[in-house]
Amino acid sequence: MTTGTERLPATRGGTATDGRRSGALRLFGGKAKGGDEAAKRVQFSSPYLPYLFLAPQLAIIFVFFYWPSIQAIQSSFYLEDPFGFGSTFVGMANYTDVLKSGEYLGIARFTAIFTALVTFFALSIGLLLAVKADGVIRGNASYKTLLIWVYAIAPPVAGLIGMMFFDQHIGPIVELARWFGWDIKVGLNYSDTAFAMIVVSVWKQIPYNFIFFLSGLQGIPVAVREAAAMDCRSGFRRFWTVILPLLAPTAFFLLIINVTYALFDTFGVIDVMVKDKAANNPITLVYKVYMDGFRGNDLGGSSAQSVILMLIVFVLTIFQFRFIERRVHYN
Amino acid sequence: MFKKISLAAFTLAFSATSSLAATDITWWHGMAGRNGEVINEISQKFNEAQSACALTPVSKGTYEEALASGIAAFRSGEQPNILQVFDAGAATIINAKGAVVPAEDLIIKAGHTFDRNAFIDGVRYFYADSEGKFVGMPFNSSAPIMYVNDEALKKAGVEAPKTWEEFEAAAPKLKAAGYIPLVQSQLTWQFTENFFSRNNIQFATNNNGYDSVVDTTLKVTDPNLIMMFDKLKAWKDEGYFAFYGAGWNDNQKVFEEGKAAFWIGSSGSFGGLQKTAQMPFSATFLPYWNAIEGAGTNSFIGGAALFAMSGKTDEENKCVADFFQFLTSPEIQYFYHKATGYVAITKAAYELAQKDGYYKEKPVAEVGIKQLMLPAGDWSKGYRLGFYPQIREIMEREYGRIFSGETTVKDAFDTIEKEGNDLLARFAKTAG
Known part of the structure; x- marks a missing residue:
């Protein structure tokens, strides 16, 4: 297990993102360490060779990402009968219909809150556990394994397990809450369902963050830690002023991953939690796309929604890279 | 001896070639669990009964998923021969002119006779066009009926109600006996849908949507429907009605455990309930309001129908027609009725079950079919509304809000009518 963790992207000298960046170069004999200047100046015998190597990846991205995106943008301007017999160009009508709908805006608001809370709790709990596990000397392999294996659970299964914990009739968490006078009604009460969704989504994502934070922590040189220990007695302050800034690249990478997770990958959890019937329960924007497109067969409307979602992610990513990454120092 | 062997060899060779030459047809459905197994058994029976066609059933998940897969497949020219589409999705597929071959045309073209009157009344109109021609072949058909906890009735000293007025009178006694009445x-x-059918009230304009998709609007702000939900809300506040969200099983469970006196379920729930109910139970019709004039008509058929997708060869269509004939034969209908709890859809099958003494042994199994055979009213034949799965989602959302106290009954129905009508108008544009 120890070797397993050490081999994760953030190897000793590098960080998660650096590890990813140099990944491709590594294949051509470049050194594994990020930031190694020699590795970045690999020369190819023919100028076309790199493109040849990139081609399979580009082909996959084109077929599975660009092509559907183009189609989505196209059909978002049409109103179409599900079986494809006729489609009418309606211009921006699908967009204005969606954006004028109070329901849609309510779902967007919930998605924002949901994403913020899931990202915050998944990151902070993951970091806390990583810091604590990093300090453990005896039996740390078993602690780490126990913390990591939740990650192996598929989202729908996580949703199912979570649903059992929150079941109206037999859920242990519901019984526990009843002791404290809180009658949790998942599927019936909006905020109770939201609470259960957030708990299960956070729980599912903690191990992932834990793995990255732990390897990030293990990548901080002992010399730096020792020097810091000599300068400052407060462990808490040392963490804030020395360890956390050194973890920043990992944290930034995880921030993006977690936001994407909360926006998109929680679909399985939500689907299982609302049991196929959203009713008055909270749902996220992605789930709404699914409901209108796949269950309601309204292709134009749901295409418009997915284009809106694409734009949100696009803006969010630009924002993250422009404003947050500036504050992150890679080595 | 030699003759015998050569004859056997010849028969073998012949049967082998004939099975090789069999026309393959596929059937996509949205059933799981025991109901999915029964579909496999029926297909197997069909394949054993003849050798010209080989039917392969494929489960596509839920009803909604089956419809979505069917649509996606149709758009890419890979559609199955038979697609199972549920009641709420009927308008989507029937209004897509050219997506399906009407079942009646298909059967007649294959040289069989088709008698609409062979089907029981409640089944006849729902999947038919406005002239009464069968577009879809009704398959698994169910009716919403009321299951009764016999123990609870005995303890409280009440009878199973026929009307909601009778229920109101019995509810306090049931509550006093320690049960959730409903x-x-x-x-x-x-x-909602079957409130309109049982009480014979118009659900939507344009003859409940059958006559045209253009300008069809919902009539869900009908004062009677609002009264029904006002009552439900009041009953909930008084402890006469309990609501556990939109999930089917969360609500059924309370009845299975013997905690509730009455549960409105599906006639198709009977098979499963026999295994899970922890107390003796019986069943009766879905109650109606005595105060509403003309109420007490039959209910809409629920469940799903089979549609023959277009764009297939004559050979394959002939096989589909043969299969539909096979499926509606009394023996198969009776087998399906017994194996799943869905009602028999032909009069002949119903008579067969009666003759066989099945209903003496299992009276509950007859309730659904009897309710579908009640006299029909002007508004109990069916509804044909586009984007109806989405309209149902709006209803589910608003109903959840009513019972969690986020909205009033009046506001909820105003919202449903407004958003529902927007969707209907949108559908009219796609179909036009």
């Missing part, structure tokens, strides 16, 4: 599993199907 639970239900699907407010959309049981208390």
Whole structure:
């Protein structure tokens, strides 16, 4: 297990993102360490060779990402009968219909809150556990394994397990809450369902963050830690002023991953939690796309929604890279 | 001896070639669990009964998923021969002119006779066009009926109610005896769509949507429907009705455990309930309001129908027609009725079950079919509304809000009517 963790992207000298960046170069004999200047100046015998190597990846991205995106943008301007017999160009009508709908805006608001809370709790709990596990000397392999294996659970299964914990009739968490006078009604009460969704989504994502934070922590040189220990007695302050800034690249990478997770990958959890019937329960924007497109067969409307979602992610990513990454120092 | 062997060899060779030459047809459905197994058994029976066609059933998940897969497949020219489409999705597929071959045309073209009157009344119109021609072949058909906890009735000293007025009178006694008087599993199907059918009230303009998609609007702000939900809300506040969300099983469970006196479920729930119910139970019709004039008519058929997708060869269509004939034969209908709890859809099958003494042994199994055979009213034949799965979602959302106290009954129905009408108008544009 120890070797397993050490081999994760953030190897000793590098960080998660650096590890990813140099990944491709590594294949051509470049050194594994990020930031190694020699590795970045690999020369190819023919100028076309790199493109040849990139081609399979580009082909996959084109077929599975660009092509559907183009189609989505196209059909978002049409109103179409599900079986494809006729489609009418309606211009921006699908967009204005969606954006004028109070329901849609309510779902967007919930998605924002949901994403913020899931990202915050998944990151902070993951970091806390990583810091604590990093300090453990005896039996740390078993602690780490126990913390990591939740990650192996598929989202729908996580949703199912979570649903059992929150079941109206037999859920242990519901019984526990009843002791404290809180009658949790998942599927019936909006905020109770939201609470259960957030708990299960956070729980599912903690191990992932834990793995990255732990390897990030293990990548901080002992010399730096020792020097810091000599300068400052407060462990808490040392963490804030020395360890956390050194973890920043990992944290930034995880921030993006977690936001994407909360926006998109929680679909399985939500689907299982609302049991196929959203009713008055909270749902996220992605789930709404699914409901209108796949269950309601309204292709134009749901295409418009997915284009809106694409734009949100696009803006969010630009924002993250422009404003947050500036504050992150890679080595 | 030699003759015998050569004859056997010849027969073998012949049967081998004939099975090789069999026309393959596929059937996509949205059934799981025991109901999915029964579909496999029926297909097997069909394949054994003849050798010209080989039917392969494929489960596509839920009803909604089956419809979505069918649509996606149709658009890419890979559609199955037979697609199972549920009641709420009927308008989507029937209004897509050219997506399906009407079942009646298909059967007649294959040289069989088709008699609409062979089907029981409640089944005849729902999947038919406005002239009564069968577009879809009704398959698994169910009716919303009321299951009764016999123990609870005995303890409280009340009778199973026929009307909601009778229920109101019995509810305090049931509550005093320690029971939840009423639970239900699907407010959309049981208390909205079939509220209109049982009480014979118009659901939507344009003859409940059958006559045209253009300018069809919902009539869900009908004062009687609002009264029904006002009552449900009041009953909930008084402890006469309990609501556990839109999930079917969360609500059924309370009845299975013997905690509730009445549960509105599906006639198709009978098979499963026999295994899970922890107390003796019986069943009766879905109650109606005595105060509403003309109430007490039959209910809409629920469940799903089979549609023959277009764009297939004559050979394959002939096989589909043969299969539809096979499926509606009394023996197969009776087998399906017994194996799943869905009602028999032909009069002949119903008579066969009666003759066989099945209903003496299992009286509950007869309730659904009897309810479908009640006299029909002007508004109990069916509805044909586009984007109806989405309209149901709006209803589910608003009903959840009513019972969690986020909205009033009046506001909820105003919202449903407004958003529902927007969707209907949108659908009219796609179909036009």
